[in-house]
Structures are given as structure tokens and as C-alpha cells.
Amino acid sequence: xxxxxxxxxxxxxxxxxxxxxxxxxxxxxxxxxxxxxxxxxxxxxxxxxxxxxxxxxxxxxxxxxxxxxxxxxxxxxxxxxxxxxxxxxxxxxxxxxxxxxxxxxxxxxxxxxxxxxxxxxxxxxxxxxxxxxxxxxxxxxxxxxxxxxxxxxxxxxxxxxxxxxxxxxxxxxxxxxxxxxxxxxxxxxxxxxxxxxxxxxxxxxxxxxxxxxxxxxxxxxxxxxxxxxxxxxxxxxxxxxxxxxxxxxxxxxxxxxxxxxxxxxxxxxxxxxxxxxxxxxxxxxxxxxxxxxxxxxxxxxxxxxxxxxxxxxxxxxxxxx
Amino acid sequence: xxxxxxxxxxxxxxxxxxxxxxxxxxxxxxxxxxxxxxxxxxxxxxxxxxxxxxxxxxxxxxxxxxxxxxxxxxxxxxxxxxxxxxxxxxxxxxxxxxxxxxxxxxxxxxxxxxxxxxxxxxxxxxxxxxxxxxxxxxxxxxxxxxxxxxxxxxxxxxxxxxxxxxxxxxxxxxxxxxxxxxxxxxxxxxxxxxxxxxxxxxxxxxxxxxxxxxxxxxxxxxxxxxxxxxxxxxxxxxxxxxxxxxxxxxxxxxxxxxxxxxxxxxxxxxxxxxxxxxxxxxxxxxxxxxxxxxx
Numbered sequence: 001x002x003x004x005x006x007x008x009x010x011x012x013x014x015x016x017x018x019x020x021x022x023x024x025x026x027x028x029x030x031x032x033x034x035x036x037x038x039x040x041x042x043x044x045x046x047x048x049x050x051x052x053x054x055x056x057x058x059x060x061x062x063x064x065x066x067x068x069x070x071x072x073x074x075x076x077x078x079x080x081x082x083x084x085x086x087x088x089x090x091x092x093x094x095x096x097x098x099x100x101x102x103x104x105x106x107x108x109x110x111x112x113x114x115x116x117x118x119x120x121x122x123x124x125x126x127x128x129x130x131x132x133x134x135x136x137x138x139x140x141x142x143x144x145x146x147x148x149x150x151x152x153x154x155x156x157x158x159x160x161x162x163x164x165x166x167x168x169x170x171x172x173x174x175x176x177x178x179x180x181x182x183x184x185x186x187x188x189x190x191x192x193x194x195x196x197x198x199x200x201x202x203x204x205x206x207x208x209x210x211x212x213x214x215x216x217x218x219x220x221x222x223x224x225x226x227x228x229x230x231x232x233x234x235x236x237x238x239x240x241x242x243x244x245x246x247x248x249x250x251x252x253x254x255x256x257x258x259x260x261x262x263x264x265x266x267x268x269x270x271x272x273x274x275x276x277x278x279x280x281x282x283x284x285x286x287x288x289x290x291x292x293x294x295x296x297x298x299x300x301x302x303x304x305x306x307x308x309x310x311x312x313x314x315x316x317x318x319x320x321x
Numbered sequence: 322x323x324x325x326x327x328x329x330x331x332x333x334x335x336x337x338x339x340x341x342x343x344x345x346x347x348x349x350x351x352x353x354x355x356x357x358x359x360x361x362x363x364x365x366x367x368x369x370x371x372x373x374x375x376x377x378x379x380x381x382x383x384x385x386x387x388x389x390x391x392x393x394x395x396x397x398x399x400x401x402x403x404x405x406x407x408x409x410x411x412x413x414x415x416x417x418x419x420x421x422x423x424x425x426x427x428x429x430x431x432x433x434x435x436x437x438x439x440x441x442x443x444x445x446x447x448x449x450x451x452x453x454x455x456x457x458x459x460x461x462x463x464x465x466x467x468x469x470x471x472x473x474x475x476x477x478x479x480x481x482x483x484x485x486x487x488x489x490x491x492x493x494x495x496x497x498x499x500x501x502x503x504x505x506x507x508x509x510x511x512x513x514x515x516x517x518x519x520x521x522x523x524x525x526x527x528x529x530x531x532x533x534x535x536x537x538x539x540x541x542x543x544x545x546x547x548x549x550x551x552x553x554x555x556x557x558x559x560x561x562x563x564x565x566x567x568x569x570x571x572x573x574x575x576x577x578x579x580x581x582x583x584x585x586x587x588x589x590x591x592x593x594x595x596x597x598x599x600x601x602x603x604x605x606x607x608x609x610x611x612x613x614x615x616x
Contacts, residue, residue, distance in 0.1 A: 027426040038445065097356075120357075126594060129543045134371075212349040215353075239450070241450070247575060300448075
């Protein structure tokens with residue numbers, strides 16, 4: 001094989017004319033474009049947020065005051081809202097997503113596996129703005145009239161579930177995000193679970209293990225780091241998801257103890273205020289928010305990709321996430 | 322089954338433990354099946370919502386009229402639909418051409434460090450928040466051109482779909498048997514001709530599927546269009562002036578105060594869902610059919 005490849009290289013090199021050089025140049029340029037875009041993204045956002053960075057320094061991250069009228073900008077309430085909604089999302093989506101993946105690969109009859117997996121993946125095809133619309137008119141009223149009063153009555157002694165129940169807010173944002181990252185978590189988990197060698201399962205069955213014991217004792221430990229990767233990728237998507245959250249989060253930058261209260265996320269404030277920013281420092285602060293978002297998601301993504309790559313050997317997986 | 326090997330002195334204990342294990346087994350398997358059921362609920366709920374609420378408002382005027390002030394009577398979103406088609410078409414052209422070229426590089430010429438970097442950052446780019454890409458294109462195109470435009474929107478969407486197309490093209494080209502390559506080269510055909518006339522056709526169905534899925538994904542995107550295409554109440558013939566798109570209008574109407582707007586938003590949501598679902602189901606069906614044929 002190596003010999004054949006070597007021979008091929010040699011052949012083509014000796015036979016390469018202008019056409020070959022041109023073609024190779026074009027495709028290489030296209031590949032380099034990917035690197036250029038990533039680099040450009042980073043450089044542009046840093047450059048555009050220079051004013052805000054120079055003016056507020058690290059205080060930008062710790063200040064709670066977002067006051068365009070007095071030219072004071074602090075990102076903390078947005079960072080808080082982003083993290084809280086994303087954590088709710090990953091807490092919900094991880095269990096359901098991994099459960100769904102286990103069901104698809106370990107329990108469902110072979111004939112049903114692909115159609116059911118497709119249905120779960122179709123969740124990813126529904127546009128964000130449609131989820132937002134559904135969130136406003138179905139999910140938020142449902143939370144207000146049913147879920148939040150129930151949580152309040154049973155778990156109300158925990159500060160998380162106290163306070164007025166309004167439907168829209170951090171909880172609504174988290175639930176919408178959970179739905180949106182569910183297909184990501186489920187699809188990648190399914191890939192890594194399917195990568196568990198058959199012999200491992202068969203060995204456990206041969207020892208008399210029940211199906212659940214095979215899953216909990218063999219499959220899950222083997223797929224653990226891959227599932228962690230799936231969770232981090234899902235978290236990354238949740239952090240950056242914009243429109244659906246913007247529509248149900250309520251748009252109030254505050255730090256509260258209750259999940260029922262209104263909040264705001266980084267992506268949402270950029271979406272809402274960017275075209276209304278009237279002076280340079282305001283715009284620059286919004287760019288810095290974008291930069292923070294980019295940095296967090298990139299770090300998460302690099303970690304997650306490395307984890308998942310190690311297991312699926314560099315294949316991008318079945319779903320395009 | 323294990324009674325022979327179990328210690329004879331404690332048969333009841335072994336039995337109890339076996340029963341407990343069975344119970345745990347059924348309980349946990351039940352929960353796992355429940356998890357799959359729960360994860361299908363949102364799909365059904367959103368589809369049902371869009372159909373029930375969107376269908377009554379679905380009329381010809383939605384496709385033929387411009388948006389109107391609320392008190393003037395039923396408006397439409399003809400301009401948004403045309404705008405969306407224009408933006409997505411340009412984005413698809415850009416994203417597909419560049420993406421396939423990048424995929425060819427990775428599959429055919431990419432062995433070294435550079436290829437590893439491209440592969441890795443393509444995956445990283447596919448995880449970058451779409452709103453950040455909107456900001457990037459705003460700086461890159463909107464500021465220098467002094468105007469929001471269809472072109473800027475299309476570039477933003479093309480950047481979103483680029484990593485998806487690059488990676489699928491690469492995977493699909495790698496699936497083409499090596500013997501085909503060698504046969505081409507053995508005939509004395511230059512390598513680039515082998516790629517274009519042998520490998521690409523052989524990998525075409527997979528690449529088309531991946532590209533359709535990517536187009537389906539960008540067609541519903543709103544966030545990257547907010548500061549690039551911007552939106553417009555009227556027709557726009559120019560590619561370098563602000564233009565409307567269905568997701569943008571849907572966003573505006575959904576968070577607006579009027580019932581008439583909400584009705585329009587629900588119908589637009591149905592149209593958008595149908596478009597996107599048809600594309601992605603079509604892509605999968607196409608892929609499945611071709612796989613069968615090859616077998």
C-alpha cells in the first residue's frame with residue numbers, strides 16, 4: 001500500500017504539468033481559506049474590541065453594570081445568563097441524549113435504528129427562529145402554568161425554584177437550548193457507543209451479565225471520554241446559540257438565584273443591541289462580548305474535538321454539527 | 322441457570338440477588354427507552370404547532386404581497402422569500418465550490434501538518450457561534466462597503482457551511498476505491514484530470530447529500546444575517562443593499578406585539594420548516610437510494 005502510494009506520487013510528480021500545478025494551487029488555497037477565516041475571526045474581534053479592552057480592562061468581566069447612557073459596560077450578567085442557560089441545557093440534554101443513543105444502539109431492533117436516529121437528527125434541522133417562536137407561544141406558557149408552579153410547590157425551599165413564575169426567563173432559555181443540542185449529544189454519543197468493540201459486550205454477556213449490566217459495566221465506561229466530548233460539543237453549541245434564546249430569555253441583565261427570573265445571554269445582547277449601538281465604545285464593548293463568546297466556545301471545541309477524534313479516529317461523525 | 326455454581330448454603334440469597342438484578346435491568350432499560358421517547362417529543366410538538374397554527378394563514382398573499390402596516394390588512398412576505406432564495410443561492414454556490422475544493426485538497430494532497438491543521442480548524446470553525454461569524458462579516462464586508470447587503474449575508478452563510486462541505490467531501494472522496502485512482506494514473510492521465518473526471522463523479526452522491534444538508538442548515542439561520550443582510554420592508558434588486566430574508570422577518574414578527582404579525586410568523590415558520598425538512602429528508606433519501614443502487 002505504502003509502495004503503491006509512493007509510486008503514485010512519483011508518477012504524478014513526473015507527469016505534472018501546468019494544469020496539475022494550477023489545480024493543486026487552487027485546492028490548496030481553498031483549504032488555506034479555512035485557516036484564514038479562523039485567524040481572521042480572532043484578529044478582527046480582538047481589533048474591534050480594543051477600545052473596550054483599553055478602557056475597562058479585566059473589569060469588563062467582573063462589572064455588573066451595562067449602562068450605554070453613561071458609557072459604562074460590564075459583561076458579568078451576560079456571562080452569568082449564558083452559563084446558567086447552557087448548564088440547564090447540558091444537564092437535561094446529556095441524560096436524555098445518552099439514553100436515546102443507548103436505546104438506538106443497544107436496544108432498538110436493527111431495522112428501526114436508522115429511521116429513529118434520523119428522526120432525532122431532524123431536530124437539528126429545525127431552524128432556531130422556529131424554536132424561538134414555539135418557545136414564546138407554547139413552551140413559555142406551559143412553563144408558567146404547569147412546570148414552574150409544580151417545581152415551586154415541591155422544591156420551592158431551594159432558592160433555585162423560588163420567586164414569581166413568569167414562563168420566559170432562564171429556565172425557558174435552558175429548556176429550548178436543551179432541545180436544540182439534544183441531537184448533537186445523541187448523535188455523537190451514538191457514534192462513540194457504536195465504536196465500542198463487539199467482543200467487549202459479548203464477553204460480558206458470556207459472564208452472565210444482564211443487558212443493563214453490559215451497558216453500565218462495559219459500554220458506558222468504554223465510551224466515557226467520547227460521551228464527555230459529546231457533552232462539551234453540546235455545551236459549546238448551547239453557549240453560542242442566539243435567536244431562540246433571545247426570544248425566550250426576557251432580556252434583563254441581572255444576576256439572580258432563581259431559575260424562573262428573567263436573564264440575558266452574551267449572544268442575545270449582541271443580537272439585540274448591535275445595530276442600535278450609537279457610539280464607538282458601545283460597539284466595541286459588544287465586539288468584546290463576541291470575543292469572549294468566541295474564546296469560550298473555541299476552547300471547548302478544541303477539547304471536545306480531541307476527545308471525540310481519539311475515539312472515532314478523525315471521522316467527523318454521522319451528523320454535521 | 323447459575324444454581325449449579327451458586328453456593329448451596331445460600332440459595333435464597335442468590336435468588337434474591339438475581340431478582341434484584343433483573344428488576345434493575347428492566348427498570349434501567351425502561352428509562353433508556355423513555356429517554357428516546359422524550360427526545361422525539363419536541364420534534365412532534367414543534368411540527369404539530371407549526372402545522373396547526375401555520376396552515377390556516379397559509380395563503381397566496383403570503384407569497385405575493387409585500388409586508389404591510391398592521392392596520393392596512395393582510396400583508397405577505399414575498400420580498401423576504403425572494404431575498405432568502407437569493408442569499409442562500411449565493412451562499413450555496415460559494416460554500417459548495419470552496420468546500421469541495423478544500424475537501425479535494427484534504428483527500429488527495431493532504432498528508433502533512435498543514436492538512437492536519439485544516440482538518441482540525443474546519444471542525445473548530447463548525448463550532449463557532451453563528452453570531453460571531455455575523456460580527457466577522459460585518460467588519461469584513463459591511464463596514465468597507467458602507468452598506469448591509471445580500472452579498473454580506475451570503476458570505477456569512479457560506480462561512481457557516483464551508484467546514485461541513487469540506488469535511489464531507491473529504492470523507493466521500495476517501496471512500497472511492499484506490500484502484501480507480503491507480504487505473505486513471507496508469508492510463509497516463511494527469512492527477513487533476515483523474516480527480517475531476519473519475520473521483521468526483523464517483524463520490525458525487527455523497528458530496529451532494531452533504532451539501533444539501535449544509536444548505537438546509539444555513540437556510541434557517543437568523544443570527545448571522547442580523548448585521549449582514551439586515552432586512553428590508555421592500556423589494557431589493559441590488560446585491561449590495563440591505564435585503565430581507567424569511568428568518569429575519571419571522572424573528573421580527575414573532576417578538577412583535579400584533580396578533581396579525583404572530584399569525585404571519587406562524588405561517589412563515591411552516592414554510593421554513595417544510596423547506597428545510599424537504600431538503601434534509603431529500604438529501605437522506607437520495608443518499609440511501611444511491612447506496613442501494615451501488616450494492
